[in-house]
Amino acid sequence: MATKHDQIAGSLVSDIITGRYRVGERLPSERDLSERFTAHRGAAREAMKKLEQLGLADVKPGGARVRDRSEASLDIIGHLLREGELPDPELVDQILLVISGLITIAARQLVQTQSLPGDHRVLTLLQSLYQDDLDRETHSLLRLELMQALLTGSQNLPLQLIAKTLFNQLAPSVVPYMHDQTEPDRLAYNQCARELELALLQTDPNAVQAALERFHELNRTTFREAFNRHSQTAGDTTQTLNTKSKGAHLP
């Protein structure tokens, strides 16, 4: 069992995110909550603290009120993804779009600030991606490492922090569906790896961006396929949080 304040916070976060409390509405008082959850007030207090930290509520003497979602912290993304039985595909797509964009920015900054040495991490990784004898998992990992390397190479701290935050929130909701993904299009990946390599060596930001755009499009479709396959088989799960039966008998 989670701690008391985690229970309370989780319940409140869920209630707010799903819109059971309207924006501006008053939240229950700490004393109310502590009674309802048979906890001491400190627990309720910590829960409210968490809500405030997430930017979901505005807590001050006299009462706590619900904030607009657009005023929230980036950390609510994880909760939004976790809310339904399946992550909202549109939200996932938006996140992927942003991550792609961030990586592109990083890559552009990478080539614009310095001409990278031939043994730069990014180039090494790209060459590894050429190999034809990689299994799917290794290929996935290398792609991830490549993105990570581009971000690190940018030397742009805010950029790295944003990307890490986004990724950390996305990963837990998405990894379960990635295990048996379809075979990626190696040919396309190889081609686009070569493009990227060339663009990097020529320090041409626009070419880098173009190559990355293709790369991200590949990733996106690869992911979409795996995800869609799962969302089809999850059509009739009406349970809340336990005993997920994925009765899959499609034609």
Add this chain to the structure above:
Amino acid sequence: MATKHDQIAGSLVSDIITGRYRVGERLPSERDLSERFTAHRGAAREAMKKLEQLGLADVKPGGARVRDRSEASLDIIGHLLREGELPDPELVDQILLVISGLITIAARQLVQTQSLPGDHRVLTLLQSLYQDDLDRETHSLLRLELMQALLTGSQNLPLQLIAKTLFNQLAPSVVPYMHDQTEPDRLAYNQCARELELALLQTDPNAVQAALERFHELNRTTFREAFNRHSQTAGDTTQTLNTKSKGAHLP
């Protein structure tokens, strides 16, 4: 006077950010801190909570340890900017670069998902920017509103949250230097506003990006000038609380 836990947290954050504690090193215990600041342990506890929330420390039974900066939350940016007597120009530049990139992503998504009606907020704002009889401040505000409108128009929640977070952290450290900025290059702005308008109406993502790139470059230089001017005249500010003397009287 700030609250006790704010004092403690501020002190610790500053110490960590400036590197007075090395990564992995143990932080003082809550009981130590509460004694040193003549505060209740709860205050020290809340301070540690804040450190954990900022991702600066890893606090668990047995002791709290300093985390690597790359593991931190995006919210440390504000503290990093606030740390010196003047914000680190390089960091500011990185942030501006990221914000620019985010807005570009937003604009691309805006034109790719829907052809916008002629009376869309963004277009209205662009037309306002044409006018020649705007004073500097109005022009600034309109530019800000334009960026805001692009972000909102993207309908991309993660994107909006990130941009808002970044901007909110940057603003307080930067606004003081923006009041008497130099006159912006109206001609260039107007030209690039027209470009952007055309690109938006044609729903051409690449043209939108190109126009925005020019726009951001203008903003960046406008800002840089104002900022540089101040960093020159800030040689002899010896207030604050430690009377930092920075010699620096170059030709």
Add this chain to the structure above:
DNA sequence: CGGACCATTGTGGTCAGACCAAGTCGAATG
């Protein structure tokens, strides 16, 4: 009858002191 004023009440904010479980670290032991 309407509006300004004020005390009561409830709220979050803080404090004090205690106990518990988990981690730390050094001493005793094989």
Add this chain to the structure above:
DNA sequence: CATTCGACTTGGTCTGACCACAATGGTCCG
């Protein structure tokens, strides 16, 4: 010398109380 074990420290939680401030509703005055 390596391992184990136990005392000690640390954060985590709980209890209960007091404080300052905001909200609320009633009262009083115009």
